[in-house]
Amino acid sequence: QKEVEQNSGPLSVPEGAIASLNCTYSDRGSQSFFWYRQYSGKSPELIMSIYSNGDKEDGRFTAQLNKASQYVSLLIRDSQPSDSATYLCAQGGGTSYGKLTFGQGTILTVHP
């Protein structure tokens, strides 16, 4: 059974710091990984997709994928209070059904 594990948190960082969120997965078959941000009471919002080993940067966000070690991470540079949310890591199923396996989420709080 596929499993996606996230560092349990909650994670608290000061404003301006780098927040590091980590995720490990058990199924080597999938090639796609996603990070979603979910504000309290709202639906998940896609912030990053990564499909190949290495780093992918988008603004203040960097996703890192290491298939050999089976982990994926999300770095948030210059963290802002508006980044305070639950971050969900998801692994794609690799089939046309498109099912995702989600981690339980990490709660991030950025304090001024």
Added chain:
Amino acid sequence: SQTIHQWPATLVQPVGSPLSLECTVEGTSNPNLYWYRQAAGRGLQLLFYSVGIGQISSEVPQNLSASRPQDRQFILSSKKLLLSDSGFYLCAWRRHDSNQPQHFGDGTRLSIL
């Protein structure tokens, strides 16, 4: 661009009453569609998914059912709600036959009294 609509945003229902939640997608054809439930403080639980009209796959046996009467319409139903059906219900879509992510609607918060 593609958009996904869910309604209602909030619903309060008595135990034993029926349920119908609707989700529609615009701007794409033949999407994969998904229903999730998120209990308070918990992760996302996939309930149903559909890869085409009339095609429904159930992930968890329960008090709910799903239907896809049209290409871009996905409906979640129940004949008799239980207290345990309370939660945040999310519909999501994804391009068919691709490695793309899922995109979520705004969700329906369901409270059972």
